[in-house]
Amino acid sequence: VGPTGVGKTQLCKALAQQLFDSEDAITRLDMSEFSERHSVSRLVGAPPGYVGYDQGGQLTEAVRRRPYSVILFDEMDKAHPEVFNVLLQVLDDGRLTDGQGRTVNFKNTIVILTSNVGGAAIAAAGSDPFKQEEVRLRVLDELRSRYRPEFLNRLDETVIFNPLGxxxxxxxxxxxxxxxxxxxxxxxxxxxxxxxxxxxxxxxxxxxxxxxxxxxxxxxxxxxxxxxxxxxxxxxxxxxxxxxxxxxxxxxxxxxxxxxxADDAAEDRTQAAAAAMAPPA
Structure with a gap:
């Protein structure tokens, strides 16, 4: 969590490069595109009989095709509450069933969620080391007020990004x-x-x-x-x-x-020609 432009998304790209040898080993899902209830089905794919059933889900297909990758859920504070129900199974069991009934294994992925929650408090404190603990407590309070306990309890770590100096x-x-x-x-x-x-x-x-x-x-x-x-x-x-x-x-x-x-090459040729024409010592 942290204010905008401090490197949250860039960290995910660096992790993908370091762990999987490519910045492309990352699936980024912008949660502003999943703010409506009906859009949640796009994560796992439409159920049988619905349009797009054969296309698979944006999340499940990406992991099925590239099981070793970083999964980034960007700006989670904009997601519909139903998205968190999908994430509970991923974060707890490391698997998810798509719309076609296939089980997709997430155990070789790193799941990262970013949020701007607490950004105002973090920005106000700046890089003052004496305010870091106070800011951390305020951010955790805001997270608890916004997200359900069963969701927060499945997160391994909460990383707070300070503003850039x-x-x-x-x-x-x-x-x-x-x-x-x-x-x-x-x-x-x-x-x-x-x-x-x-x-x-x-x-x-x-x-x-x-x-x-x-x-x-x-x-x-x-x-x-x-x-x-x-x-x-x-x-x-x-x-x-x-x-x-x-x-x-x-x-x-x-x-x-x-x-x-080109000039350097021409100069080299001139020097070589001059050396060839020079009388022997």
């Missing part, structure tokens, strides 16, 4: 740039990002209320989009090395080509 965004900027670099590796484009540019990006993306999501948009606006436009306009080419610096006076990011693979 300004210093943590410096690390997240580096992670975002690392992902961008991996996408550019196929074109042999290398990014050289100085610390000042990282600080400017973190400053532009820092918003205690919304967490790290604004930072992702800042990286898209100041790095991804300009690089994409440069490639389309042929200002940048495959094999280029791009220096990303900060203009502190204007608080903006500058992207400059500092090395070009």
């Amino acid at each position: 300004r210093g943590q965004l410096d690390h997240i900027v580096r992670l975002q740039i690392g992902r961008l670099q991996r996408r550019l590796d196929a074109r042999r484009i290398k990014l050289l990002v100085d610390d000042a540019a990282c600080r400017v990006l973190a400053d532009l993306g820092y918003n205690p209320e919304f967490g790290a999501r604004p930072l992702k948009r800042v990286v898209q606006r100041h790095l991804e989009s300009p690089i994409a436009r440069g490639l389309l306009a042929a200002d940048f080419a495959d094999g280029d090395t791009l220096a990303i610096r900060a203009d502190m006076d204007a608080i903006r990011i500058e992207i400059e080509v500092v090395s070009r693979e």
